Every structure is written in C-alpha cells, then in structure tokens.
Amino acid sequence: MSRYTAVTDADRSAMLEAIGVASVEELFAEIPATVRRSAPLDLPEGLGEAEVYAHLRDLAARNTSAEDEVSFLGAGMYDHYVPAVIDMLMGRSEFLTPYTPYQPEISQGGLQVMFEYQTAICELTGMDVSNASVYDGPSALAAAAYLAKLSNGRPRLVVSRGVHPHGRETLSTLCQGYGMTVTEIPLSNGLTDLAAWTKALDDDVSAVLLSQPNFLGAVEDLEPLIAAAREHGALVISNADPLALGILEAPGVLGVDVCVGEGQTLGNRLDFGGPSFGFFAARDEHVRRMPGRIAGETADVDGRRGFVLTLQTREQHIRREKATSNICTAQALNALAGVVYLSWLGRRGLVELCELLVQRTAYARQALSALDGVSELHNQPVVREFAVTLELADLAAVRRVVARCAAEHVNPGYPLGIDYPEHPTGLLVAITEQRSRADIDRLADVLGRALASERAGAQAPGASSHEGGQTA
Amino acid sequence: MSRLADSAETAMQRDRAVTIFEKGSPGRRAFVAPALDVPELPLDELIPARLRRREPARLPEVSEPELVRHYVRISRRNFDLDSGFYPLGSCTMKHNPRLHERVAGLAGHARLHPLQDPARAQGALALMWNLERALAEIAGLPHVSLQPSAGSHGELAGVLLTRAYHADRGDQRRTVLTPDTAHGTNPATVTMAGYEVVKVGTNADGGVDIDDLRAKADRDVACLMLTNPNTLGLFDPNIEDIARIVHDVGATVYYDGANLNAVMGVSRPGDMGFDIVHFNLHKSFTQPHGGGGPGSGPIAVSDRIEPYLPRPVIVRRGGEHSNGSGREFDLDYERPKSIGRLRGFQGNYGCCVRAYAYICSLGASGLRDASETAVLNANYLLARLRQLGVCELLPPAYDRICMHEFALTGAPMKSELGIRTLDLAKRLLDHGYHPPTVYFPLLVDEALLIEPTETETKETLDGFAEAIAEILSEAREDPEVARGAPYTTPVRRLDEASAAKHPVLRQAL
Numbered sequence: 017m018s019r020y021t022a023v024t025d026a027d028r029s030a031m032l033e034a035i036g037v038a039s040v041e042e043l044f045a046e047i048p049a050t051v052r053r054s055a056p057l058d059l060p061e062g063l064g065e066a067e068v069y070a071h072l073r074d075l076a077a078r079n080t081s082a083e084d085e086v087s088f089l090g091a092g093m094y095d096h097y098v099p100a101v102i103d104m105l106m107g108r109s110e111f112l113t114p115y116t117p118y119q120p121e122i123s124q125g126g127l128q129v130m131f132e133y134q135t136a137i138c139e140l141t142g143m144d145v146s147n148a149s150v151y152d153g154p155s156a157l158a159a160a161a162y163l164a165k166l167s168n169g170r171p172r173l174v175v176s177r178g179v180h181p182h183g184r185e186t187l188s189t190l191c192q193g194y195g196m197t198v199t200e201i202p203l204s205n206g207l208t209d210l211a212a213w214t215k216a217l218d219d220d221v222s223a224v225l226l227s228q229p230n231f232l233g234a235v236e237d238l239e240p241l242i243a244a245a246r247e248h249g250a251l252v253i254s255n256a257d258p259l260a261l262g263i264l265e266a267p268g269v270l271g272v273d274v275c276v277g278e279g280q281t282l283g284n285r286l287d288f289g290g291p292s293f294g295f296f297a298a299r300d301e302h303v304r305r306m307p308g309r310i311a312g313e314t315a316d317v318d319g320r321r322g323f324v325l326t327l328q329t330r331e332q333h334i335r336r337e338k339a340t341s342n343i344c345t346a347q348a349l350n351a352l353a354g355v356v357y358l359s360w361l362g363r364r365g366l367v368e369l370c371e372l373l374v375q376r377t378a379y380a381r382q383a384l385s386a387l388d389g390v391s392e393l394h395n396q397p398v399v400r401e402f403a404v405t406l407e408l409a410d411l412a413a414v415r416r417v418v419a420r421c422a423a424e425h426v427n428p429g430y431p432l433g434i435d436y437p438e439h440p441t442g443l444l445v446a447i448t449e450q451r452s453r454a455d456i457d458r459l460a461d462v463l464g465r466a467l468a469s470e471r472a473g474a475q476a477p478g479a480s481s482h483e484g485g486q487t488a
Numbered sequence: 489m490s491r492l493a494d495s496a497e498t499a500m501q502r503d504r505a506v507t508i509f510e511k512g513s514p515g516r517r518a519f520v521a522p523a524l525d526v527p528e529l530p531l532d533e534l535i536p537a538r539l540r541r542r543e544p545a546r547l548p549e550v551s552e553p554e555l556v557r558h559y560v561r562i563s564r565r566n567f568d569l570d571s572g573f574y575p576l577g578s579c580t581m582k583h584n585p586r587l588h589e590r591v592a593g594l595a596g597h598a599r600l601h602p603l604q605d606p607a608r609a610q611g612a613l614a615l616m617w618n619l620e621r622a623l624a625e626i627a628g629l630p631h632v633s634l635q636p637s638a639g640s641h642g643e644l645a646g647v648l649l650t651r652a653y654h655a656d657r658g659d660q661r662r663t664v665l666t667p668d669t670a671h672g673t674n675p676a677t678v679t680m681a682g683y684e685v686v687k688v689g690t691n692a693d694g695g696v697d698i699d700d701l702r703a704k705a706d707r708d709v710a711c712l713m714l715t716n717p718n719t720l721g722l723f724d725p726n727i728e729d730i731a732r733i734v735h736d737v738g739a740t741v742y743y744d745g746a747n748l749n750a751v752m753g754v755s756r757p758g759d760m761g762f763d764i765v766h767f768n769l770h771k772s773f774t775q776p777h778g779g780g781g782p783g784s785g786p787i788a789v790s791d792r793i794e795p796y797l798p799r800p801v802i803v804r805r806g807g808e809h810s811n812g813s814g815r816e817f818d819l820d821y822e823r824p825k826s827i828g829r830l831r832g833f834q835g836n837y838g839c840c841v842r843a844y845a846y847i848c849s850l851g852a853s854g855l856r857d858a859s860e861t862a863v864l865n866a867n868y869l870l871a872r873l874r875q876l877g878v879c880e881l882l883p884p885a886y887d888r889i890c891m892h893e894f895a896l897t898g899a900p901m902k903s904e905l906g907i908r909t910l911d912l913a914k915r916l917l918d919h920g921y922h923p924p925t926v927y928f929p930l931l932v933d934e935a936l937l938i939e940p941t942e943t944e945t946k947e948t949l950d951g952f953a954e955a956i957a958e959i960l961s962e963a964r965e966d967p968e969v970a971r972g973a974p975y976t977t978p979v980r981r982l983d984e985a986s987a988a989k990h991p992v993l994r995q996a997l
Contacts, residue, residue, distance in 0.1 A: 018854035020583050021861045022945040031868040031946060034875065043863050043889055044754055046723045051759045057625050062851030065587050072845055076596025078611030080604060083595035091603055092832060099518075101556055107589060109570035110563035115579050116780035118925075120984075121977040122917055124505065125566035126779035129559075132507050135994040139545040145993050148780070151637040154832040162680065182832040189798070189828035193648055193681035235539050265541050278832065287592075288612050289602030289833025290637065291782030303991065309780060314987035317972075321505045322979040326987040332640070332676035333928070337685040342676035345638040345770070349778030359508050359548040359555055365519035367544050371531065372521050378534050379526035397535040415605075422608065430603055453525040 019062060082286065085422065086455050088380075090401050090446020091231070091430040092153070092180050093280045093289065096259070097450050099360050102283050102353045111352055116309070116345070120324045121316075126348060127323035130311035133355040140261045140358070141275040142268025143297035148309040149351040150343060153255065153278025154186040156294030157225060159307045159341060160253040160274040161187055163298070164223035165194055166305050166340060167251060172220045173198045174245075176208040178230025179255055180278075181435040187225070196222065202438075206234035206394025206403070214244045223251040223274075228267065229260055232432075233401035233444065234394055238270050246271070258282055258295065258354075260399040262370035274298045283357025284350050293347035293354060304330060307341030309348075369449060373400040376456065377447045383460040384445065389467045393432075393442050401446040403432060406467060408441045413470055420466035421459075428463045500565065500978045508558050509995040512550035546997050565978040566779070567922055573948050575869075577893045577925035577937025578671070578719060580749045580771035582858075585849070588774070588842035597841050602833035606818050612837060613817035616802050619844045620786075626748075626855065627765045627788035628758025634786045635798045635835040639746060640673040642766025642785030643713070645798060647681035648827045649764060649789065650711045650740045652796040656825060659738065661710035667696055669719045669929045671746060683710055690931060694886035695724040698733070705737045715744040716760065717751070717891035719929045719937070721866065731761025740764060740793070748772045749941070750863055750892035753856030763790045769836075773843035784839035795825040800834070861942035862892040865949060869940050870894050872953035881905065881960055885932040892941070898934030905960065906967040909934040912959055914981065915973040919955040 023031070028040070037043060044052060063071070082095040089095070105111060110125055117123030117130075130148040137146035150156045157180075161173055173196050175184055188198055201213045208226065217224070224245040229235045242252050254272040259281040261267075267275040280292035298306060304327060312326030332339040361369060381402045385392050393403035408414055411433035421428045432442030447456070531540075550558070567574075574581035592598065600612055620632035636642040647664065654661050663686045664678040675685045686704055689697035696714070705712075712734045717723045724730065731741050743762040749772045757765045769775045769784035777783075789797065800819035819834070850858060867890060873879050881901040884894055898909035913923035913936075925937040940949055963970045974980060 018857040018861075019849050020585060021857060021942045023861050023864065023942075027946045028864065031864055031871075034871040035864075035867045036871070037867075037889075040860050040864055043860075043867055044723075046725050046889060047751070047755050048725055048728065050728065051755050053754060053756065053759075057753045057852040057855065059622055059625055059847070059852040059855070062854040063848050065849070068587060068845050068848045069591060071848060072591035072597075072615075072841065073594060075611035075615050076591075076594040078614065079596040079600045080608035081595050081597075081599040082601060083599045087601060089601045089603055093602055095599070095601065101518075101552065103593075104556070105559050105563070108560070108563050110566040110568045111779055112589075112776045113569035113584050114566055114779050115574070115576060115581060115777040118576070119567070119913070119917065119923060120982050121914070121974050121979055122567035122922065123565075123779075124978050125562040125564065128505055128507065128562050128565070129779070131993075132509065132995065135507070135509055135997075136545075136547065138994050139547060139997075151641060152831050152833075155637065155641070155830065180832070182829055185829040186831055189648065189830055190644075190680075192651060192827065193644070195682050235535060237539065261541070261545065263535065263540055265539060266543075266545070269542075285598045285838075286601050287598055288600040288604075288609065288837035290831075290836040291784075291838050293782075303993070310991075310993060312987040313992040314983045316979040316982050318501075318980055320501065320979050322982045323505070324982050324984050324987050326984065326991055326993075328988070332672035334672070335676070336672045337675035337679045339672070339676040339679070342640045342644060342673050342680050343638070344640045344673050345781040345783040347778075347782050348780035349776075350782055352779070355508075356555070356559060359550060360518045360552070361547065362517040362519060362549050363544055363547045364515075364549070365517050365521065366547060368521040369519070372524060374531065374534050375524055375528055376526050378529055397539060399535070418605065419607075422605070427601075427604075449522055452522070456526075 085425040085427050086458060087427040088429045088445045088459060089427050091444050092278060093286055094446055094448055095286060095450055096281055096448045098283055098285050101360060102356050105356055106349055106353055111349060117325060120322065124322060127311045129352050129355060131313060131323050133351045134311060136355045136358045137295050137297050140258055141256065141297045142266025143275050144300040145303045146295060146297040147306050148311055149293040149347045150296050150308050151347060152290060152292055152294045154180060154183040156276035156296050157183040157255055158186045158190040159296060160276050161223055162194060163274060163302060163305050164251045165196060167302065168222055170220050170222035171196055173223055173225060174201060174216050174221050175225040176201050176227065177203050178208050178232065178236065179225055179227040180231050183255060203232065206232050206396040207236055208241060210240055213241055217244055217248045217250065219248050221248055221250040223253050225253045227255040228264060229257060229399055232394060232403045233398040234396035235264060235398060242271050262366035263374065263399060274302065279350065279354050282354035284353050291347060291350055293350035305340050308343045309346045370399065372449055373447060377402060380445065380447050380456045383456055387460060387464045389471060393439060401444060403442050403444050406441045406443055408470065411440050414441050414443060417466045417470050420469060421462050424462045426459055426462040428459060498976060507995045508548045508550065509997060511554060511558060512548050514549055516549045516551050518552035518555055572920055572922060573944060573952055574922040575924050575938050575940045576922060577939040578746055580939060580941055582774050582941040583943035584774055584776040588845045591845050592838050592841040607814035610817055613802055615844055616840055617804055617817055619840050620802060622847045623767060623786055624788055626752055628756025629765060629788040629790050631794040631797060632786055632788045633797045633801065634840055635830050636785040636787060637831055637836050638783035639766055639768045639785045640677060641830060642787045643673055643677040643744065644680060645787050645830055646742045646764040646766060647677055647711060649793050649796045651681060652827050653740065653793055654710055662708045664710055665704060665712040667714065668931055670713065671719060671744060674713045674744060694720045694722040695726055696730055698726055698729060701730060701733055705733050707737055709737055709739045711740045711742050713742040713744060715747050717747045720886055720895045721890040721893035722886055722888055723891050727760045746771060747892065750859055752859040753852060754859055763793055769839050769843040773846050775839045775842045782836055782839060784836040796827050798830050799823040799826040799828065858942045865940045865942060865944060866890050866892050866894055869938065869949045869953060872950060873956065876953055876957040878956050878960060893937060893939035895929060895932050896936045897932050898936060902934055905963045907963045907970045909936055911970040911973065915959045915970040916955060917974040918976045921952055921955060
C-alpha cells in the first residue's frame, strides 16, 4: 500500500481471486516483456507528508517573492491583492475537485459560475459573448487569430509591437501550423505607428492585433487604428488588461471584433506565471467559431432554471478534425477567482481602484522622471504601468542597477531591453494598490542611488555578466 | 430508492438558480479602496475623457457576506471528488491531496513573479528542473518542456515539433495518422497544426489494425498519434511493430499520455518507441481538476526532437558558468531551432508544484504501486460487474484483461430493457455516483468508459457495482424510472437542444 491507496493484502487476495488471476503481474501480461520493466524507476523513494512539506518550503525559501521585496515588476502579471474570500472559495472541494461539467444535473454550481463569469467578461469588455476561459492571455491571442482564419481565410496578420512579446511569439508559433504570416508594426513615442499601420494593411489581411494598454503601459488611441483596419475588411482583435477596463473605454463600444486578454489581474495570484486564465469575448456573429467551453441557460423537465455546456458542435469531442479549436480544458477554477474578484470589487469599487492606480502611477512616473539619469520613454497616458529610459550604456547596466535595488529589497521593474532592442535601457514600472506612496518614495530613493553608483562606475553586488537577450 | 412525485421537490430543487447579477443593491460593496495618499491630479490631465469609459461595467453590487453566501450555496449544487466516487473514464479522477494546496500556496511559490530575475527564483527553477528529470525518467525520454498548459496544448506542441523536425530536414509531409479510437483532441490538433487526418482502423482485439497501418504509412505521413493503453483501456501488444512501421517511413510516433496512469514505472513510452509524449499533470499526477481546469500538459521528447522544444528551456549551468551569478538554474532563450512559445511565461507553475509534491510523496515504488493498484481496481470492478450479472446486459466491448479503465457497451441493455446508456448514467446520479464517461470511445455502441483509479477502496467499487445491478433490475421492472432520472439532483434533466438552438450565454441586465 502506498500513499493514497487503500488496498490491503487481504483486499488484494480477494480481488485477484474475483478477477481469476494469481498475481498483479499477470494483469500486465499483455505488455511485451521487451517493454515491461522489472527495475524500479530511477527516482528517490517516497517521503512522508511533513518531509515533503519541508522540502517544498525550502524550495520556496530560495525564491524572492513579492512578499519578500517591494516589487514594481509587472509586464503582464501584476501583484494585486487577492482577497481572502477567493482562497476560501477556490479551496472548497465543490469547486476544486470536480471535472468539466459533463453531467449538468450535478454540476449546476460550476456551470452557473461559468455563466456569471461570461456575463462579467461581457460587461467589462462590452462584447456580446464570452467563452468560459482559455489557458492564458498569449494563447487567447493566438486562438483569436485562428478564429479570424476560420472566418475569412485570408493569409496575413498585422500585429502591433505594443502587444505583449509573449503574445506575439505565441502567435508566430501557432502560425507555423496554420500557415499565416505576421507583419509587426513598430511603436512611435509609445503608440502603434498609425502611418506604418495603414501602410501595412491590404485586402489580404485577415486580422489586426492590438493591445490596450500596450506593453509599454501606454493607452492607445484605438479609433483611427480600427478605422484603418475596417477599410480593408480585416477583423480587429484587441488584447485588453481587464482591470484597466474599469477606466478605459470598452473595446466593444469601439468596434473591436474579438477581445482577449490575460485574466491574472482578476483575483489570481502570480504563481510564477500560471495557472491563471485567458478571457475570450467576441461579437455575436463569431460565436459559432469561438474556441473552448461555453455555458448557456436552459430549463429542466420541470421548468427549473438551469445551465449546460452549449454550442458543443464547435468542439473537438464532437467535430474532431473540423473543430474550431483543439482546446478541451478551460481554466474554470481561475475564472471562478475572476468573477468572484469582480463581484468583490463591485461596480463602484472597480472604478475607484482604477482611479487610485492612475493617481499613484502618475505620482510614481513624476517621482522617477525627476531623478538624475531618468527620463520618460514616452509621454502617453497610462493606467498602472509606465516606461522610463535610464541613462546607461546598455541592458547589462540596467540589470546591474536592478540587482543593486534588489539588494535593498526593492524590485524596480522590468528591463525593456530584454524584448525591445530599440529600448536597450528602458525600464517598465508597474504600480498596484499594494504599493503605497511610501513604497514609491522608497523606489525613487533606491533607484536614484543605484543609478548614481552605476554611473559612478562602482561594481554592483550579485549582477551577472553572463546574460543574453530573452526573446526575439 | 423510490421515484419522487413532483410534490416531493427537494429543498435544493426549491432553491431556484439566481445569479450574482440578480442579487445585491446599488451602493453595496465588499471592497474598500486604500486611501489616496498622493496629490490628486485632475483625471482629464492624466487620461483624456475620450479614451475613458463612459458607462461603468454593470458589475454586481453585493456585500462580502452576500458574496460568500452566494458562492458557498451554489458550490453545493456541484458533485465533487471529495464527496463521492467519480469513475470518469479517460479523466483519472484520483484523490487530490490537500498537502499540495498547502505547499503551492506558500508565498515563495504563489507570490513569485514570473519575470523575477532567475538568480532570485532558484527554488522555482530547481523545482521545475527536478520535475523535468522525474518526468523524463517516467517517460523514458531524455528532454522535457513544462510549458504546455493542458493535454491538448501538449498535443499541439508535439505536432508542431514534428512539423519543425521534418521542415528542418527539408521534408514536406502532409498527413497525421490517428486511430479511430482517438480522443477528439487528436484530430482537432492535427488540423490546427496544418496537417490532414488519416484514420487507422481498430482490429478485433481493440488494438491498431496493423495491415491498415501498413497500407496507410507512406512518405506523406508526418506522425502517428497513439494512446497506449488506448481509449478502450487496452494495451496494444503490437506497439513495437507499430513504432517500427511508422519510423520506417521517417515519421514520428506521438504518445497521448491521457492513460499514463496505467503504466507508471511499469512500461515507458520511450522504451515502446515513442518520440514525443505528453503528460496530463491533472490526471496522472493529481493536480485538482478545478471544475474544468487548470491543467498542465508537459511534453517529453527524444534527442532528435530536442532542438525544437518550446523556449525558454530550463538549464542547469555547470560550475564555472554559475560562479558568482547565483544562477545554477537558468532559463535559456538562445534556441535557434525552437518552435517558440506556446503561451506566456514558464507554464502553469502552480500545477508543477503540486505534481512535484506528488512525485516526492510517492517515489519510484509508490508510482508503480499507484499504476498497479489502478489496474487492479479496474479489473476487480469489471469482475464484480460480471459476478453480479451486469455484463450480460453491459458486456465489455473487448473481452480482455483491461488496464486502468474498461469500456462496456450498453447495446444489449438498450435492446432488452429499453434504456440507454444515458438513462443508466442519469439514474446513477440518484445513487450518489458520478457516472462513467458515456458515448466515448465512438466506435463502441452505447459506450460506458469506467476508470475507478487507485485511490478508491474495494468497498466503494463493490457499492458502485451493486448500484448498477440495482438500476438494471429496477429497469427490468419499470424502464420509465431510469428514463425519467435523475429525481434527486438540484435540477433534473436539462433541455440541451433548446440551449444550443436559442443560446442564452449571459445574464440579461
């Protein structure tokens, strides 16, 4: 008997007798001896619960988390406060341990959560329909491009460089499969370059892809960009930060066809990058080409209101090679956190949170830009993230400055040079409601001194010289 | 259990579904914003009015107590693995240890930013490295990527890797072979990866039809996708021949790891001849299913596929490289032949933490014991069903020793008792069981796919077998009972046809 099994020796004897075999080995007799192992796997033997806990705790202690430092790191995932009710609800057996609601009569809780989640996403984005979630933001973006391909069959995609680098790279990966080409449009003073955008568009363009706000934190003026795409009949796919939609115009109102994004900011913890969820919302006309699970309302035989998975003829288990996507698993538990979070914030709370972020971010932007050797990378409106340029030689110098700050338990942000060679000494700084004015003042102080030391040529503590760029 | 008259509505049934959007009152809230502690600037100066939202999103307005009560109450309208037996074939609904939730919730894991400098995320990278090594050992293939987020995502990675492998050799191929027993994700993945599906037939024993495979394996074939044991719960004893036939035409062999729970430590896909394997951490390695995700679908590959793995890959630097940098473990992006990313960041790390804790708990012999017990439990349950006479009406689709699951056909039950597999499944709900997977695999008429897993007791299996026997004998008396089931669930049979015909996909406000 090993951990979590319950077959005693007496059980085993009785069971083998009922089966009519003499040993457990006999049950594996169909496996050819050439591929059946007698030797044990080369893995350590099992540990007791307390030992496993201690081992995992020791590994956790070797990480510097947002609990251990004052962190201004964002770039796609943000250290927002996750309310305690979310831990409680996500930990409930009834939400944590079932599978996809294939039997709706005993899955009304999960199905209703999906229905409420879809409602919340539609309200936030101003779109007509939402699915029940997909893996994450970047994969949602690539899934939206696949919807465009199914919708109009055109061969090209035009994507702004303001889209998260991981989203753009995921898109390129998936395009190898379905054979579309991607044209990237540069940013100019922080915004998608409208002239280059317009020039890249033609009637071969299946869809255009934008981000609001973009990766540099800038709020894009979407209307002219969308209008240009419309002239060529291209679908408009917008990635959105769902939290920022508390203050920014809803994509649906602006004429976006498909709105996707990373849902981590809605009540999901950082978890070193996942699991969180991606949201996927669209206009009505695209609903039968959407990927993933969708919950719908119906009634039972006695007329009681109920919910089911619906429009399943899109899906892989019915349509197989003709399915609109191969996706099977959604991110139901993370989407639950999303809808609970939005309900916890509430109609006014979401707006107030966004306004607080805007004010604190403006304060931080001003405080950092006032430092010697720091200037704004762009001067566009921002919600909770902004970009500055450090007067340094290169990315390696930025990394040394970051390491100096880290030694004082401040993480000043994300070195933009990793993904944007055109901004080798850029720094992306994110503000959440967990970062107070005092934290921001501390950042300004620590970063100012770290920069001064670096520029004075002193050797940094713990900085590595062995570093390459991270993404293309 | 008697059939309930309409007047005998249960308390749960009387409690009609009301969404959070229909609750609350204007002005109520749970959240209180932190005080504004910086000088306030006019909003118009910060974000011009024309870029701002004109109407706030119509989110719920509820107090925290209302919020908690709403979700706790609707949670009770779910059946879950912690409360009852969940023999859902192909899904491996094994016990989810709470230890895993505890360790995944430690701040050092849960509040670690994915873009933290690797020098300050050494614990996470070490954990991922260790998990990769363990999965490589279990698969019998040397290289692992933890990036894919689910089985279907792992499949997509696998087929894109195959595409990259052939392209790198200047080899244009057009098709992917899948057995007609395959999970629906296989053919759907093939299309997304730009290939055409060619189906391979099933032989009389439930395995791959070797002659059909030989006939279809040509130089146009990029890959064969296979589950072994397959979706009928049967191990294909011809696996080495199958791999040889496919390799002989220069194609890759892909292992859908959905059924790995049958063979952990017993037989390794790499040893069987597979080039690429995906794992379902939410199945074999007990990441909780969460009501439909999150999942995690790492892949393991052979040496010849390794250059194309998604990036970044986790590397362990040798002595001189890590000297002074604090980076024993690192993320390597310099992968010129990589297919690129499949998603953001490093994958579903939280799922990796849980899977790693599980592997640490079980160790080498525990993993093997888990698989052996899963197979023992499945065969015992089948034997019990036979003993009780159930298999006269629900015979096994293929009468062989099964692995961790087995497929029954309800065809005789349908013709003799006049109830369908769906009716049996719905009646099981009244007995407090989650039904098996129904109507899959597609080639079995009125299919039931039953996977008990290793974490269930003999008593549970006995009880489930007896419940099925009872439903059949009840149906012999009066088939209407099963046809009208369920009676005791929060709602009864739902009108799925009208839901699809007239979709209502959100709460009207």
